Amino acid sequence: MGFPVHRLRRLRQNNNFRELVRETNLSVKDFIQPLFAVPGSGIRKEISALPGNYHLSIDCLVEEARQVRDLGIPAVLLFGVPETKDECASGAYSPDGIVQQAVRALKSMVPDILVITDVCSCEYTTHGHCGIIENGYLANDRSLELLAKITLSHAEAGADMVAPAAMLDGEIRAMRQILDAHGFHNLPIMGYSAKYASKLYDPFFKEGTHSTLSFGDKRTHQMDYSNSDEAMREIALDIEEGADIIMVKPALFYLDVVYRAKKEFQMPLAVYNVSGEYAMIDAAAKMGRLNRDAIMFEALTCLKRAGADLIITYFAKRAAKLLSEQHAEAFGKVPGETTISQVVPLPEPPVKKIKTP
Ligand SMILES: [Zn+2]
Structure with missing residues (x-):
């Protein structure tokens, strides 16, 4: 039975109806904010390709993490930009590394x-x-030894979770083994399980971590963007090797992969809303072609609708701030009269008192 008995517009006629039947709700608790640590002190330098994101010396990094926490965001993903580099990445596993x-x-x-x-x-x-x-x-098995050393150094420094990004065969297994051998049985691993060889990472490498390839590319270990069956094999292997959370990266061009990953594995699923995705929205907003915040919320919500549970995004702080302002407005507080930290963690909706006889 169709029209005129069914009119789907009935439940779209005003915001209250739309909110009642909304299937996907974005929460500040979905976000992970990437942060970039650099040597030195007093450094807070905006990354030009990622406005609102900074290179931070450790003193400023701590301050930034406090702000992230006060917005209600539960986690940060930490990257280091070292002072010096070498052939064998010794700065990556040094106990005094950045x-x-x-x-x-x-x-x-x-x-x-x-x-x-x-x-x-x-x-x-x-x-x-x-x-x-x-x-x-890129030598796979020798690189696994290096990866294991880096993992152990992060665990010993006190990391709450480690996230291998190389897409080497056997990396989750190598990490799980070294962690367990040193008593870190409870330290979870978030695998970059289906990470594609994508040009969408360019702003991150050029301006985020100052890492440029002196030759070749990463297509022998990261995935061909034409494939999604292969992504399911990659994810299955990560789970078998001990991944606690799986990931699809990049995010917005890969929603079919996100959807399949959630349907096929029912695992906690992260997506990485990468630098190129952020930079595109930022550029279009600066040109006056798109409304930055509207597109940001549409993008983040669609990631969740596709199946993502965790969203790593350079928008995390901005989205969290706006969500809490919207929340404050919805519950009778005027933004500006109250600070973000006063309304986060977000209060529960007011409960109607029912009179008991
Ligand atoms: Zn890498």
């Missing part, structure tokens, strides 16, 4: 935010590749 120092500072100064560390070596190698190069090729 990430290890940053983790220690965050866990002692802002202990109530989860610190997830990106585990890879491409920010620390002179050639910009994700491991050890042999005859011009």
Whole structure:
């Protein structure tokens, strides 16, 4: 039976109806904010391709993490930009490396935010590749040894979760083994399970981590963007090897992969709303072609609708701030009269008192 008995517009006629039947609701608790640690002190330098995101020396990083926490965002994903690089990424596993120092500072100064560390070596190698190069090729098994060393150093510094980004075969297994062998049985691993070789990472590498490839590309280990069956095989292997959370990266061009991953595996699923996705929206907004905040919310909500549980995004702070302002408005507080930290964690909706006889 169709029209005129059924009129789907009935439930769209005003905002109250639309809210009642809304299937997907974005929450500040869905977000993970990426942060970039740099050596030095007093440094808070905006990354031009990622406005609103900064290179932060550890003192400023701690302050930023406090703001992220006060907005109600539960976790940060930490990247390091080291002072020096070498062939074998020794800065990536040094106990005094930039990430290890940053983790220690965050866990002692802002202990109530989860610190997830990106585990890879491409920010620390002179050639910009994700491991050890042999005859011009990324050597898988030797690079796993390096990855395991980096993992252990992050765990010892106090990371709450580690996230391997290289897409090497067997990386989750190598990490789980070294963590368990050193008593870190309870430290979870978020796998970059289906990570595609994408040009959408360019703003991150060029301006975020200053990591450029001296030769070649990453297509021998990251996935071909033409494939999605292969993504399911990658995810299945990560789960078998011990991944606690799986991920699809990039996000917005890959919603079919996100949808399949959630349907097929019913695992906690993260997506990485990457730098190129952020930069495109920012550029279009600056040109006056798109409304930045409207597009931001549409993008983030659609990621969740497709199946994402966790959203790593450079928009996290902005979206969290706007969500809490909307919430404050909805519950009778005027934005500006109250600070974000006063309304976060978000209060429960007012409960109607029912008189009992
Ligand atoms: Zn890498």
